[in-house]
Amino acid sequence: xxxxxxxxxxxxxxxxxHNGLVAAATLxxxxxxxxxxxxxxxxxxxxxxxxxxxxxxxxxxxxxxRLHPEVVKTLELERHGLVFSGITxxxxxxSGGARGVGIRFAPSVALSRDGEPLTLHGGYGESLxxxxxxxxxxxxxxxxxxxxYAGILKPLLARRPPDLGNMSLMxxxxxxxxxxxxxxxxxxxxxxxxxxxxxxxSDVADEHLEDDRLKGLLAFDATLGxxxxxxxxxxxxxxxxxxxxxxxxxxxxxxLPVGGMGAVMASVLRAAQAAGVTIxxxxxxxxxxxxxxxxxGVALDGGEEIRARTIVSAINPRSxxxxxxxxxxxDTGFVRRIKxxxxxxxxxxxxxxxxxxxxFSGLEAAGHRGRLVIAPSSDHVERAFNPAKYGEFSPEPVxxxxxxxxxxxxxxxxxxxxxxxxxxxxxxxxxxxWEAGRKRxxxxxMAQLELYAPGVGRLVRHAELLxxxxxxxxxxxxxxxxxxxxxxxDQMLMSRPAFGAAGYDTPVAGLFLCGAGSHPxxxxxxxxGLNAAxxxxxxxx
Amino acid sequence: MSKTAVKPIAEQPTVRPxxxxxxxxxxxxxxxxxxxxxxxxxMKTNDWYDWSGYRAPASLWDEExxxxxxxxxxxxxxISPMTKYRIEGxxxxxxxxxxxxxxxxxxxxxxVHYTAWCDDAGHVLDDGTLFRLAETRFRLCCQExxxxxxxxxxxxxxxxxxxxxxxxxxxxxxxxxSFAILREAGFERVERLKVFDLADFxxxxxxxxxxxxxxTGDLGYELFMPVELALSLWDRLMEAGQSRGIRAIGYTxxxxxxxxxxxxxxxxxxxxxxxxxxxxxxxxxDEIGLGFMVDLEKGHFNGRRAIVEARAKGRLQHVLVGxxxxxxxxxxxxIVYHRKRKEVGLVSAAIWSPMxxxxxxxxxxxxxxxxxxxxxxxxxIYAMRELKYERRxxxxxxxxxPFVKLxxxxxxxxxxx
Numbered sequence: 011x012x013x014x015x016x017x018x019x020x021x022x023x024x025x026x027x028h029n030g031l032v033a034a035a036t037l038x039x040x041x042x043x044x045x046x047x048x049x050x051x052x053x054x055x056x057x058x059x060x061x062x063x064x065x066x067x068x069x070x071x072x073x074x075x076r077l078h079p080e081v082v083k084t085l086e087l088e089r090h091g092l093v094f095s096g097i098t099x100x101x102x103x104x105s106g107g108a109r110g111v112g113i114r115f116a117p118s119v120a121l122s123r124d125g126e127p128l129t130l131h132g133g134y135g136e137s138l139x140x141x142x143x144x145x146x147x148x149x150x151x152x153x154x155x156x157x158x159y160a161g162i163l164k165p166l167l168a169r170r171p172p173d174l175g176n177m178s179l180m181x182x183x184x185x186x187x188x189x190x191x192x193x194x195x196x197x198x199x200x201x202x203x204x205x206x207x208x209x210x211x212s213d214v215a216d217e218h219l220e221d222d223r224l225k226g227l228l229a230f231d232a233t234l235g236x237x238x239x240x241x242x243x244x245x246x247x248x249x250x251x252x253x254x255x256x257x258x259x260x261x262x263x264x265x266l267p268v269g270g271m272g273a274v275m276a277s278v279l280r281a282a283q284a285a286g287v288t289i290x291x292x293x294x295x296x297x298x299x300x301x302x303x304x305x306x307g308v309a310l311d312g313g314e315e316i317r318a319r320t321i322v323s324a325i326n327p328r329s330x331x332x333x334x335x336x337x338x339x340x341d342t343g344f345v346r347r348i349k350x351x352x353x354x355x356x357x358x359x360x361x362x363x364x365x366x367x368x369x370f371s372g373l374e375a376a377g378h379r380g381r382l383v384i385a386p387s388s389d390h391v392e393r394a395f396n397p398a399k400y401g402e403f404s405p406e407p408v409x410x411x412x413x414x415x416x417x418x419x420x421x422x423x424x425x426x427x428x429x430x431x432x433x434x435x436x437x438x439x440x441x442x443x444w445e446a447g448r449k450r451x452x453x454x455x456m457a458q459l460e461l462y463a464p465g466v467g468r469l470v471r472h473a474e475l476l477x478x479x480x481x482x483x484x485x486x487x488x489x490x491x492x493x494x495x496x497x498x499x500d501q502m503l504m505s506r507p508a509f510g511a512a513g514y515d516t517p518v519a520g521l522f523l524c525g526a527g528s529h530p531x532x533x534x535x536x537x538x539g540l541n542a543a544x545x546x547x548x549x550x551x
Numbered sequence: 552m553s554k555t556a557v558k559p560i561a562e563q564p565t566v567r568p569x570x571x572x573x574x575x576x577x578x579x580x581x582x583x584x585x586x587x588x589x590x591x592x593x594m595k596t597n598d599w600y601d602w603s604g605y606r607a608p609a610s611l612w613d614e615e616x617x618x619x620x621x622x623x624x625x626x627x628x629x630i631s632p633m634t635k636y637r638i639e640g641x642x643x644x645x646x647x648x649x650x651x652x653x654x655x656x657x658x659x660x661x662x663v664h665y666t667a668w669c670d671d672a673g674h675v676l677d678d679g680t681l682f683r684l685a686e687t688r689f690r691l692c693c694q695e696x697x698x699x700x701x702x703x704x705x706x707x708x709x710x711x712x713x714x715x716x717x718x719x720x721x722x723x724x725x726x727x728x729s730f731a732i733l734r735e736a737g738f739e740r741v742e743r744l745k746v747f748d749l750a751d752f753x754x755x756x757x758x759x760x761x762x763x764x765x766x767t768g769d770l771g772y773e774l775f776m777p778v779e780l781a782l783s784l785w786d787r788l789m790e791a792g793q794s795r796g797i798r799a800i801g802y803t804x805x806x807x808x809x810x811x812x813x814x815x816x817x818x819x820x821x822x823x824x825x826x827x828x829x830x831x832x833x834x835x836x837d838e839i840g841l842g843f844m845v846d847l848e849k850g851h852f853n854g855r856r857a858i859v860e861a862r863a864k865g866r867l868q869h870v871l872v873g874x875x876x877x878x879x880x881x882x883x884x885x886i887v888y889h890r891k892r893k894e895v896g897l898v899s900a901a902i903w904s905p906m907x908x909x910x911x912x913x914x915x916x917x918x919x920x921x922x923x924x925x926x927x928x929x930x931x932i933y934a935m936r937e938l939k940y941e942r943r944x945x946x947x948x949x950x951x952x953p954f955v956k957l958x959x960x961x962x963x964x965x966x967x968x
Contacts, residue, residue: 332706332707337704341670342670346703
């Protein structure tokens with residue numbers, strides 16, 4: 011196609027990760043002509059399913075726990091083939107009317123080396139097995155409280171962040187609703203909500219619980235994907251963030267989708283294509299063209315220029331402004347803020363191709379289909395974090411393991427098994443460098459796995475360890491951080507990714523952000539993409 | 552008798568300071584400039600003030616006569632304390648074009664322009680002079696310190712920014728005989744310098760950069776040199792200027808001359824954005840008479856979006872004007888009224904101008920006063936008369952700046968006296 015008869019695009023979306031596709035589909039549904047430009051050979055970003063050993067496939071993002079119901083509804087993802095699977099039979103049907111298949115939640119299992127594991131069933135431990143009766147009661151009380159408080163934050167983590175200087179009536183009323191729901195808690199509960207808001211997860215767990223396995227699990231979940239230990243101030247926010255997510259109408263629940271995350275991405279892709287979105291892969295954007303403070307198009311690596319009225323960046327905010335727009339076109343103060351976004355990842359991803367499924371001690375067959383967590387105590391997680399502060403990996407890392415091929419046998423050859431694990435802590439800026447550290451870290455991980463699944467080491471046909479440096483290179487995630495910016499109090503809401511670009515629109519007219527680096531953050535939720543699209547529609551972009 | 556007699560001093564352990572010299576900077580509250588030995592010998596009034604941490608003369612012998620040295624002879628003013636940055640590299644021009652308001656691509660090598668720069672909100676951080684020493688080398692001179700801002704502004708540009716305030720000594724030679732003195736001192740071809748031109752001239756075993764610039768509105772030059780050459784250059788000019796009335800002067804005299812020229816001083820006539828504590832004290836270029844610098848055609852620069860928006864939405868609240876006030880009492884820091892009743896602004900600098908023979912002032916007014924409403928303006932002067940304030944309401948008229956315009960400032964070739 012020559013540029014002469016190239017179609018005139020209304021919107022260019024840079025990056026074909028899930029948020030980019032959600033934004034593209036939503037905008038295409040409004041009648042806009044949308045082109046998605048994906049640098050890699052296929053769409054999906056870190057949620058795409060890739061072969062890592064002959065016959066073994068896996069997605070870096072391996073669990074679904076916060077795909078937003080409005081995204082499912084807006085894109086009609088169920089009509090486009092989204093189906094969940096799991097092990098726990100559950101009465102909860104997929105919200106909005108399931109098409110035959112009920113959603114099945116995957117349990118969370120706190121593994122134990124020498125005793126029985128502790129299992130949280132349903133939506134983040136509706137019921138608990140493997141714990142004492144008194145611990146179960148204490149947990150139910152704490153769980154109810156955490157869900158209540160996460161529920162207060164939930165609307166804030168779904169909508170566009172409040173624009174304090176310039177709030178529309180609708181925005182301020184939404185904000186007022188948060189205040190109202192806070193009041194509805196009652197005096198004592200409201201006091202506790204405020205008291206706990208910036209606490210660390212370890213102290214909160216200690217106030218209520220006795221069982222180290224349960225406390226270890228909470229400590230792990232609250233700090234997963236951030237540069238925090240369970241005793242770091244504000245670490246409880248990470249747990250609220252998890253509980254503000256939902257699947258099938260169940261807060262805190264998680265599911266392993268049938269066909270892996272790749273199937274979720276396929277349904278998003280089908281929805282986008284059905285809406286009329288055009289997708290170009292192997293189209294790496296080198297530059298966002300700006301004329302007189304307005305984005306007018308993009309230039310690809312090969313030099314090709316494509317113009318459009320609206321440019322939407324689904325990629326990292328720092329890459330967007332410092333690399334694609336360039337500091338020539340933005341103000342110094344804004345550059346400072348963008349440059350100061352903390353985004354050094356602290357998690358690695360392990361993929362093992364196994365001869366057959368591993369056996370974790372004390373865990374029955376069904377339990378292996380859940381999310382298996384090695385975090386024996388809060389202290390253990392804290393100790394694992396300590397070296398990360400000084401640029402060293404954890405000698406006894408903590409991790410979250412799934413065996414996706416148990417739910418979707420197409421991911422591995424017959425009888426074989428895929429093990430997928432998110433492992434902490436693996437600081438991006440490892441002092442010794444990942445070139446040297448990779449082998450030693452893999453050995454440390456395998457030593458831990460061996461303690462919980464004796465014999466697993468002998469089953470390994472191939473091991474792929476993606477350090478933050480690898481994640482950075484493979485998925486164009488600066489710092490290898492899957493949230494594209496630490497998800498901590500100072501980088502949330504109107505400070506995400508930075509003041510001046512927190513509402514999806516940016517200082518450059520016609521340029522919008524829609525990725526995980528924007529509010530509310532990462533995880534396969536689709537919320538940044540949906541919110542950005544709504545903002546663009548609102549601004550008639 | 553006590554057995555614990557005090558040890559002789561020689562046997563006491565010496566206490567070594569734990570500090571590096573840099574940490575002891577606070578022991579020298581005001582540092583000396585490279586010209587201090589010469590200034591000290593000329594200082595009769597001991598009238599010092601603090602200029603950016605330097606000991607600088609407010610006056611040396613007689614502020615009236617120092618002022619007249621600027622206008623009738625030649626005045627020598629040490630500007631070494633002025634903040635100076637060296638900006639160098641392939642992207643220096645692009646960097647400065649993004650940093651400052653004016654179009655730097657139009658500033659040719661060997662030229663100087665007066666410019667200003669803003670933060671993201673379009674509020675002025677400072678004004679200053681930009682010297683293009685070579686295609687890829689500039690010097691930025693200003694009142695306040697900006698190194699962190701400049702370094703952060705350099706992100707993404709192939710440019711180095713370094714502070715050279717202490718490494719470079721500078722002198723202003725201003726007044727009708729200034730050209731004649733330079734020629735007399737043997738600076739060949741200095742007559743070729745047109746106003747805002749600069750060139751290097753040999754001095755000693757190095758060179759001195761002379762620009763035809765200044766802060767007086769008069770014929771004059773500024774000379775920049777490495778500190779090692781400072782004293783020999785001073786002596787060379789003083790000797791050459793003996794028969795042409797050369798005089799060292801202090802800031803009080805200069806301040807009068809600059810006001811006659813209608814020039815503003817950062818943190819005197821407006822508050823710079825990083826110094827302002829109160830949210831309403833910051834100013835956009837249009838609010839302090841620098842709107843002419845804003846070049847919307849040159850591409851992006853810091854604060855552009857905010858300035859465009861403020862202009863479009865009519866959010867420019869202030870205006871800086873020149874006032875001519877009846878009578879002869881300087882209206883320094885007087886309140887400006889409309890119809891003698893409504894408070895509409897404040898005078899930031901005022902003198903009786905000996906050259907203009909007028910009572911002049913700079914004032915910041917709240918629009919529309921000074922902008923579209925310029926009649927019926929008054930200033931309230933409190934004149935201290937033997938321990939009693941006498942309040943005078945004086946009529947004020949908005950007038951064009953400069954208050955004093957001298958043909959010799961721009962004449963080419965420069966006139967001799």
